[in-house]
Amino acid sequence: MGRSPCCDEIGLKKGPWTPEEDQKLVKYIQKHGHGSWRALPKLADVEKSCRLRWTNYLRPDIKRGKFTAEEEQTILNLHAILGNKWSAIANHLPGRTDNEIKNFWNTHLKKKLIQMGFDPMTHRPRTDIFSSLPHLIALANLKELVENHSWEEQAVRLQTEVAKLHYLQYLLQPPNNNFSMPNLDMDTLNVLNSLPSAFSTKDHIHTHTHNPNNPVLNSSSLDSPNPFDSIHDHLPDLKSIELQTNLISKVNNNNNENISNNNNDDDNIGVVTNIHGQDQVVYQHQPCEFTVLTQGENSPTSPWLPSSPSPPPVTATAATSSAPLDGSTTSTTPSSFWADHLLLEDSLFHDIP
DNA sequence: AACTGAGTCAACCGCGGGAAA
DNA sequence: ATTTCCCGCGGTTGACTCAGT
Numbered sequence: 001m002g003r004s005p006c007c008d009e010i011g012l013k014k015g016p017w018t019p020e021e022d023q024k025l026v027k028y029i030q031k032h033g034h035g036s037w038r039a040l041p042k043l044a045d046v047e048k049s050c051r052l053r054w055t056n057y058l059r060p061d062i063k064r065g066k067f068t069a070e071e072e073q074t075i076l077n078l079h080a081i082l083g084n085k086w087s088a089i090a091n092h093l094p095g096r097t098d099n100e101i102k103n104f105w106n107t108h109l110k111k112k113l114i115q116m117g118f119d120p121m122t123h124r125p126r127t128d129i130f131s132s133l134p135h136l137i138a139l140a141n142l143k144e145l146v147e148n149h150s151w152e153e154q155a156v157r158l159q160t161e162v163a164k165l166h167y168l169q170y171l172l173q174p175p176n177n178n179f180s181m182p183n184l185d186m187d188t189l190n191v192l193n194s195l196p197s198a199f200s201t202k203d204h205i206h207t208h209t210h211n212p213n214n215p216v217l218n219s220s221s222l223d224s225p226n227p228f229d230s231i232h233d234h235l236p237d238l239k240s241i242e243l244q245t246n247l248i249s250k251v252n253n254n255n256n257e258n259i260s261n262n263n264n265d266d267d268n269i270g271v272v273t274n275i276h277g278q279d280q281v282v283y284q285h286q287p288c289e290f291t292v293l294t295q296g297e298n299s300p301t302s303p304w305l306p307s308s309p310s311p312p313p314v315t316a317t318a319a320t321s322s323a324p325l326d327g328s329t330t331s332t333t334p335s336s337f338w339a340d341h342l343l344l345e346d347s348l349f350h351d352i353p
Numbered sequence: 354a355a356c357t358g359a360g361t362c363a364a365c366c367g368c369g370g371g372a373a374a
Numbered sequence: 375a376t377t378t379c380c381c382g383c384g385g386t387t388g389a390c391t392c393a394g395t
Contacts, residue, residue, distance in 0.1 A: 057364095086384065103362055104362095
């Protein structure tokens with residue numbers, strides 16, 4: 001191993017490229033190819049290091065101009081899976097260089113995610129924001145509360161919102177971290193218990209049974225705007241992603257019969273992901289219904305089984321009165337689910353550590 | 354008109370992997 | 375088996391532009 005001598009040591013200059021230098025370099029490479037980058041400056045009669053200039057700027061197949069919405073979505077998806085592997089990401093965006101994507105990420109996408117309340121590295125909701133959400137929402141509602149309700153009503157409503165947000169905060173945590181449902185006092189539990197439903201989500205996941213009539217959490221009865229609408233906006237559209245053929249067969253060959261039968265819907269679309277070291281396949285049955293399969297014991301030959309995320313460690317009465325948790329066959333789909341289950345192309349599948 | 358701060362992006366720096374000697 | 379060299383990569387810097395004051 002060893003580092004190449006820097007520009008000074010091999011007699012190269014630094015600084016921006018002039019049009020003349022660009023022209024010399026392009027002319028030479030078009031005629032002879034780049035060959036050895038180290039020898040190129042002398043051969044092309046350019047006193048600068050040529051590799052970066054060619055690969056990031058002069059290469060004829062480079063696409064210029066703004067990133068499209070599709071490219072932006074692809075970068076988001078791939079970054080969620082690959083992290084800062086800019087060259088790997090660039091391989092999936094023809095005409096874009098790793099440097100360009102890296103810059104676009106640092107100047108646009110990272111900020112965008114932060115503004116939306118996501119941690120740009122984990123693509124998960126930021127816990128620091130959620131820890132202050134109850135206060136922010138309480139403040140936002142304060143005016144309306146003061147104007148339209150008695151103090152008694154105001155107290156109950158605020159308590160309700162805080163209880164819901166506690167539960168929401170739990171659901172949005174990564175599955176393997178140490179976050180646990182906050183210890184709710186009896187008053188808060190009673191408030192939760194009294195709700196028509198404890199909490200709303202736009203989507204429901206059904207593992208195992210995928211019974212549309214038995215979601216853990218029913219449709220919303222929250223009358224305040226859903227603070228997570230913006231989160232859903234950037235999340236991947238599973239309907240647009242087709243599972244690669246060999247991965248479908250990989251799953252089908254290993255599935256146990258029961259699960260296969262459950263998932264033979266003609267319009268199934270599966271998305272393979274590798275989350276927390278474990279392969280998962282997500283099938284979408286309906287716009288709001290999903291089945292998650294997890295391969296047993298991380299072995300390529302193990303059957304694919306329904307995933308059974310742990311139910312929240314709260315009592316049934318605390319969760320919801322209308323749809324008590326039985327913890328056996330269904331699970332919820334908080335936004336963190338979408339952060340987990342992102343597009344994974346077959347070629348990338350092998351890149352996952 | 355001058356200054357300032359934010360945004361953008363090309364270019365630089367230094368590390369690690371792998372091929373060659 | 376070890377050393378040297380080359381290349382690719384990701385992180386960072388700094389020059390430049392532009393909008394706001």
